Amino acid sequence: MxxxxxxxxxxxxxxxxxxxxxxxxxxxxxxxxxxxxxxxxxxxxxxxxxxxxxxxxxxxxxGNESFAIKDTALLKQFKEVDNMPDDEKGSLMTVISAYIRDFKTRQAYIA
Missing domain, CATH: 1.10.260.40 (lambda repressor-like DNA-binding domains)
Incomplete structure (x- = not known):
């Protein structure tokens, strides 16, 4: 494109x-x-x-990325997370993964 x-x-x-x-x-x-x-x-x-x-x-x-992050505030936060030490990033990823899993479960239940 x-x-x-x-x-x-x-x-x-x-x-x-x-x-x-x-x-x-x-x-x-x-x-x-x-x-x-x-x-x-x-x-x-x-x-x-x-x-x-x-x-x-x-x-x-x-064309340097395959998707667009529409929420600019979220994009700024992701950039901040990228500067964090790996162990803190790992902890944050665990929490985010849990929220995403919970969201998908709720969406599947609704559908």
Missing amino acids: TLGEKIRIARTKKKLSQQELSDKAGTHQKNISKYEKDLVVPSATTLKAIADTLEVTTDFLL
């Missing part, structure tokens, strides 16, 4: 028009159109503004 396709898909998932995205990202609507058609590549600054507006990472838009 190209950069332009990812921008368009992320924009439509956020239910934003090209004009709304351009207003929030500080660029022109015509530029958004060109980016989405892969006619022009945005500058690093503009790409960051677009990613922030769409609540995805620049890595996601550039």
Whole structure:
């Protein structure tokens, strides 16, 4: 998937028009159109503004990760966790795994 396709898909998932995205990202609507058609590549600054507006990472838009973390606060916390010592990360992973397992069990029970 190209950069332009990812921008368009992320924009439509956020239910934003090209004009709304351009207003929030500080660029022109015509530029958004060109980016989405892969006619022009945005500058690093503009790409960051677009990613922030769409609540995805620049890595996601550039194809360096296969999924987008929509919750930017959660993404920031994951980055903080990455700086923790391995033993503390392991403890945290145990707790997270338990919550995920509990959530999946409840979802299966509901369905």
